Amino acid sequence: MAIQDIYPTALRLLGREVLVVGAGPVAARRAKTLLDAGARVTVVAPEASDQVRELNDAGLLTWVPRTYQSSDLEKVWFVQTATGNKTVDAQVSADAEERRIWSVNASDHEASAAWTPAVATVEDIKIAVNAGGDPRRAMAVRDAVATALETGSLPIRRHRHRDGALGNVALVGGGPGHTELITVRGRLLLAQADVVVADRLGPRELLNELHADVQVIEVGKTPGHHPVPQEDINAILVEHAQQGSRVVRLKGGDPYVLGRGGEEAQYCRDHGIPVEVVPGVTSAxxxxxxxxxxxxxxxxxxxxxxxxxxxxxxxxxxxxxxxxxxxxxxxxxxxxxxxxxxxxxxxxxxxxxxxxxxxxxxxxxxxxxxxxxxxxxxxxxxxxxxxxxxxxxxxxxxxxxxxxxxxxxxxx
The missing domain is CATH 3.30.950.10 (Tetrapyrrole methylase, C-terminal domain)
Structure with a gap:
């Protein structure tokens, strides 16, 4: 099977019946992933690994301790076969093909009707990578993309917002000013922001990397000169969050070290706005x-x-x-x-x-x-x-x- 023959899509398996044939380590990993997707999982295998037994004992899946039968495919939406026996896996795949049920054959990816990608989740983004049937290559690419998203190196900001949805505020400590001294979490939230309320200090060069339609509001203070009073800064944060925006208050150093972050967080909470505090490397x-x-x-x-x-x-x-x-x-x-x-x-x-x-x-x-x-x-x-x-x-x-x-x- 060539990579151009693959049509990438995503299955919604919430509440749907799924069959896993085999109960070894590979099958256990696949079963857990299917459970995470909300599927109702049945495992068929004469013997089961400790992981499968634990999931069965916890009532998270159903283990049927016997060999596979073609009748196991009744009312099933999706099949994962991973017995380690190519003959059994091929039979399961053939039976699924006959019934027009999508199946993954872990023993023979070339003959498999579907491929399982290497998957990672960053915030509400799910990354799925296929790499020509080479799982280690797919995992390496997946990890690289996930890291780039987590560090804000790739555009992760939403461009569609749910009508009426409440936004949130993140008080991000930007560190002493060098762009590489902001935390990974802070960089990620900055990449997601719709509105950035920025101090005079901190990693200001990162503002140049923001998309053109991200609103940057300057509220920087100097000793003895506060052009935007603290009360107005508090109101700005709440106002934009109430409009559904993801707001980042980008501060120099750490928000809670002589930075009035505590006041801003409390004001947001008092007005029902979800607020996250991201520590920073304090200049002190x-x-x-x-x-x-x-x-x-x-x-x-x-x-x-x-x-x-x-x-x-x-x-x-x-x-x-x-x-x-x-x-x-x-x-x-x-x-x-x-x-x-x-x-x-x-x-x-x-x-x-x-x-x-x-x-x-x-x-x-x-x-x-x-x-x-x-x-x-x-x-x-x-x-x-x-x-x-x-x-x-x-x-x-x-x-x-x-x-x-x-x-x-x-x-x-």
């Missing part, structure tokens, strides 16, 4: 890592705090062995350093400022609690930036020699 940890700075390190720091303003610094441990990560803190950098000094942080504690983490023009400025404000002003440091305070800064390969930490001093 990833941006320091881009400069070679771990927020914790054995023998150097065993904990860290993340804050957004100098007023909060009096509440965190003022010790070089407890890392302080300051977000959105460039404008109040001098006040923050004074607050740390007042709380007891040693003046020579190292500080790093990482601007535009993971971007091609990433820049790192390293000093101490008493020197960093003047250094930042001289260098023209700007947001987006992450400020790291603590001895972990000494581990950065970019740290000046007078601040570097030796390997021996970190081992205990």
């Amino acid at each position: 940890i990833s941006v320091p890592a881009a400069a070679g700075i771990p927020v914790t390190h054995r023998g150097v720091a065993t904990g860290f705090s993340v804050v957004t303003g100098h007023q909060e610094l009096c509440e965190v441990p003022a010790r070089p062995d407890h890392t302080v990560v300051l977000l959105m803190g460039v404008a109040k950098l001098k006040e923050s350093m004074v607050a740390l000094l007042t709380s007891g942080m040693p003046a020579e504690t190292p500080v790093a400022i990482v601007e535009r983490g993971y971007a091609p023009d990433q820049r790192v400025t390293i000093g101490t609690v008493v020197s960093i404000a003047a250094q930042a002003e001289a260098a023209g440091v700007q947001n987006p930036a992450v400020i790291v305070v603590g001895d972990v800064v000494r581990l950065s390969p970019l740290a000046p020699s007078n601040l570097k930490i030796t390997r021996q001093s970190t081992s205990h």
